[in-house]
Amino acid sequence: MKNPIIQFENYTFKYRTQKEPTLKNINLTIYEGEKVLIVGPSGSGKSTLSNCINGLVPFSYKGDIKGKLTIKGKTPHKAGIFEMSQIVGTVLQDPDGQFVGLTVGEDIAFSLENDCVKQVEMKERVYQAAKTVGVHELLRHSPQELSGGQKQRVSMAGVMVVGCDILLFDEPLANLDPATGKYAIDLIDKIHNESKKTIIIIEHRLEDVLYRDVDRIVVVANGGIVADLTTDEILSSNILKEHGIREPLYISALKYAGCQLKKESKPSNLNKMELGAFQCAVRDWYQSVDIKEKENMNSEILKVSNLSFGYDDQVEVVSDISFSIKKGEMISIVGKNGAGKSTLSKLICGFQTPTKGMILYDGQDMISDSIKERAEKIGIVMQNPNQMISKSMIKEEVALGLIARGVAPEVIEKRVDDTLRICGLYQYRNWPIQALSFGQKKRVTIASILVLQPKILILDEPTAGQDFRHYTEIMEFLKKLNKEQGITIILITHDMHLMLEYTDRAIVIADGKLIEDNSSASVLTNRDIIEKASLKETSLYDLALRCDIDNPTTFVERFIQYDREVRSNG
Template sequence: MQAVITFRQFSFRYKNQSEPTLKNIHLEIARGEKIWIAGPSGSGKSTLAHCINGLIPFSYGGEMSGQLLLDGQDASGMTIFERSRRIGTILQNPDAQFVGQTVGEDVAFQLENEAAPYDVMKTAVSSALELVGMQAYEAQGPHELSGGQKQQVALAGVLSTQADILLFDEPLANLDPASGAKAMRLIDEIHRNQGKTVILIEHRVEDVLLEHIDRVVVMNEGEIAAIGTPDELLAAGILPRYGLRQPLYLEALSHAGLPLSGFTDLSHPESLKPTEDGSEPQGPPILSESQLRDRLEAWSTSVLPAGRGSLGEPLLELRGVSFAYEPGMNAVADVTLTVRSGETVALLGSNGAGKSTLSGLITGLHKPGSGEICLRGEVINGWSIRRRGEEIGYVMQHPHHMLTQHMVRDEIRIGLVARGVPEPEREQRTEEALQICGLYPYRNWPVSALSFGQKKRLSIAAILALQPKLMILDEPTAGQDYRHYTEFMEFINRLSGEGMAFLFITHDMHLALEYADRAAVMSEGRVIAEDAVARILADGGITSRANLRETSLARFARAQGLVSPSRFVEAFIAAEKKVKRA
């Protein structure tokens, strides 16, 4: 099949950097392929994408060598306009690419630039919005939409241009699990029905593998480390070797002493099955279904659930808290919730469930219409944002809403300076926070040169350095590779052991499973469930009502006919914690 994108001995070095970010890239992407580009933060994934869509060299300067061909033509001779007609890009943060005052205006933007006739433009916009299920929102402002709806509008915008190549840069970073699954289905439908070439850059391994992927390109330190089908790379254990996590059900098999080489269809928990015996044609499976079920049952009952440490006194208490942006329409309704010293609570729910509004009430950005918010037993409804900030740290979902300094080190120091922390301690806290969040090598870099994941870690480091009593993290793992995610989550786990409390607002079910003492689930502004995370994520009624998605561990356990999917999930959590403590 004809290659639509070809890299030949291609290298790129950003201006003012001594080492190249991309090194000797050899890659061909065929027309109509669906490619997943994976790898740790800083591996060169986004730089490769910027070379394809033209942001390099038109927005980011530097020195390149080798060849990049688009449809067999040298891309270096193409203008950014020519690139944009061939390649549609959907960014991590859709807010950054909205230009119209309404959804319809935004989708029509490029058609207007091309001076398309009004009737042609109207038909194209309507068709694109219908394809992504957003036709009813044509007159609405794009910034009024949920995260999932914004992604759908951004996709409609590139579909209206008829670009042959669709490039998605972390499309799932801000989506709840159910919306993420819907986005992957939509991308897959467009790929299959319209023959588009699709390139995905994404850290959420299990979500990407929900739909068919032709090939995975694994990058590491600016080079291509591996290329293969998903099953080939999963069976070989390639992903964890380069900072990505295997799907949880595959890790559970390993914990149970079952090697992955004994199974096929590794990409999907419901269809995974034992390999056939190769000693005879069409031989029986190495393990029968009943043998596999018995092995998994024996393992899950033999692992003792991880015990919860002793928790301190109530630190934060919400008592019947309600809030409305407009009279009669509560965004938060009668919420009662307690977070104790040393406790980690995951706040789960779909986009628009009220999680971020609740964090705004806790930090003082909003004033409750009714109810009380207490800190160590004292009602703080009347406290200023500044006073609350001395004890409650808040890391926003989007790092660009928080980062204000030019240099990485200065971003950590500015809060310490404002608090009057003495210079020697200021320097110590700055270096500690940078080390914890994996940013010490970049301490003298400009903030603008960091990737999205690195900027997210910088925003967390800046608050960690202030040592609050309670820390609210809004999507702390968005855009993070597994190695960095594990490093700073293990540090946060140690801080909770010293008495700091954490409230995670997250769509990352893995984070909730492994690091939260319990979860509170929100739907339509209300807390509809509080329990251990494993039990919540194995309860189809709760996950369906809250627009969550059952963890792959529970789906795998159910597909294998295990008696208690939640017990299987709890066994996995206990096994993981044992490995981390070793």
């Protein structure tokens, strides 16, 4: 019988700045060596729950506590933040906020230096932790030189070197491409199996986490625990949908086909799932869905021709890329971290000057246009919100671009308020930006560009760190902007669900080259392209194969269309 390592008993927590408790009467026990996934919409209390576990509540976040919490037999508010950090290691969703060393080795060694560990032992422990996560050859590199996936692994090594009994991962997939995210989940699973540590994962990308088994899923909503069940029990119910959490796509497809899922069917793993009773229903549903062909007959708004760029003379980051986009299109640009996607967007916006090639807007060469001139036509929302924010208050930040353009104050007031409502930020309009979560900061930067009403909008990872409700709100707004205002939208994304659900076409970049320009469904059912670009095969493809459907690409396309209709009808 395993011993409890985390125990909440009738636990309630209220921040000092709020009237109502964020956590209400929590009863939760996690046992030694368990691997638990915590999910819930933004504002549900799951982040506060994690902060109680790692000791940030009540030391960094002050408030009133009722009830009892013990972590490995210790009470956090009595033990102190230092002692808790020796028990619970936390890997943040934004690794940049966790780095303190000038090199990878220094960063991993930081806690050991504070503990005055002898240098010989320190080097060995740092090397072993780095080797476990696969960054042992990067110890002399600066953390800022690394890719998103490498940064995530360095953060993992930094908490593992301490020897913590509990590892807490706060949205470990938020900034990772699909293949790197898959590797991260594999790595967490490896750490769990080899070290027998207790693992807690907080993540919005539920289907990606379930690539490897978890012992339980805890669903948090409105400050309380609404479900604490096995994965099979959760997926065979409607709990996720009822609380605004996205189900795995293959689960949605089975339910659309009228299949009555039960835990005995083992829906947590599609490859092991017993589908015999469902195959006919899935095939019948597939045949009943008609695909409505649609073609964009608009003229070309953006053309990239033979574009190349390198930060030095030796290596080209973007190499001989050509594509065109029509007015009113909504497309995805996808590929692994470091493929050249963000650099391509910077070239289009004028932040970098290409070494070769042309960029045409409405048939006119933009190569001599200034950044300001391009910004009147093309808006960009960057991946890291901290790189865009320059004001301390939300409303000031969103209004900044309009003020710089001399827009009348009464017009600014209305447009800012309307945009904040659309982005789900109106209630926070007078808040300081530093009080926001990473996902909320992202919405502020989107709002600051949307308020300018550009003709082309480029968004780099628009939904990273967003729960399904806010993801849907932002994407439905972008879709509305695209359909009703004719705004051309380019999404640079690692989210394959987003690519399938909202864009009919995908441009795939690998190693600085364009390797595919096709429908989103075709891209995610092409194993060669998936492997080259570090993408992730959609589970719909696997479901189609297991149900003996002769054309998996068409099955995916029909699911997308059906799903869009269901979602648009409410």
